[in-house]
Amino acid sequence: MTPEQKLADLGLELPEVPAPVAAYVPAVRTGNLVYTSGQVPFAHGKLLMTGKLGAELTTEQGAEMAAVCALNALAALRxxxxxxxxxxxxxxxxxxxxGEPTFTDQPKVGNGASExxxxxxxxxxRHARSAVGVAALPLDAPVEVELIAEVA
Incomplete structure (x- = not known):
């Protein structure tokens, strides 16, 4: 089963690659590695949620947004x-x-993308991962995800 078929089985489809909001490209290939730019939780041309984890948003909402970000990263990769x-x-x-300053569940939020x-x-x-707390993200996004993939 192809990755696209697995996405369909999950009830998901890859979105159009969101247009960059600054001077960069969505993905770059060098040799057998592809690096994606950071992806925020855009769907249908708009940011799905804004705000900070631990204040306006829950850890569960953050994990959901991380999964959306990962889906956008896969679209950039494709x-x-x-x-x-x-x-x-x-x-x-x-x-x-x-997140707000005392928020420490970054790994749980990251699980949305990893899973x-x-x-x-x-x-x-299965991959190596960093989950990093930051004061703010572009457009007041709650989460941003980037990835590195090896390709044939």
């Missing part, structure tokens, strides 16, 4: 390589979490 069947491994995921990638790619979706 735009660079043509189809997700070329992915041999998700190597690294970085999750940025905008989606494991569902789509199986063992090849």
């Amino acid at each position: 735009s660079e390589v043509g189809d997700l069947s070329k992915v041999t491994r998700i190597v690294k995921v970085v999750v940025f979490v905008a 989606l990638l494991a569902q789509v790619f199986g063992e090849a979706g």
Whole structure:
């Protein structure tokens, strides 16, 4: 089963790649690695949620938004390589979490992205990860996700 078929089985489809909001491209390939730019939780051309974790948003909402970010990162990845069947491994995921100063559940928020990638790619979706708390993200997004993938 292809990654796109697994996404369909999950009731998901890859969105159009969100247009960059500054001077960058959605993904860059060098050799057999593809690096995506940070993706925020856009769907249908708008940011799904804004605000800080631990203040306006719950950890569960943050994890949901991280999954949306990961879906957008997969769309950027596919735009660079043509189809997700070329992915041999998700190597690294970085999750940025905008939270109030005492919020410390960044790893739980990051699980939203990590669990989606494991569902789509199986063992090849298991990756190294950093989940980092930040004071603010572009457009007041609660979460931003970037990834590095190895491709054939």
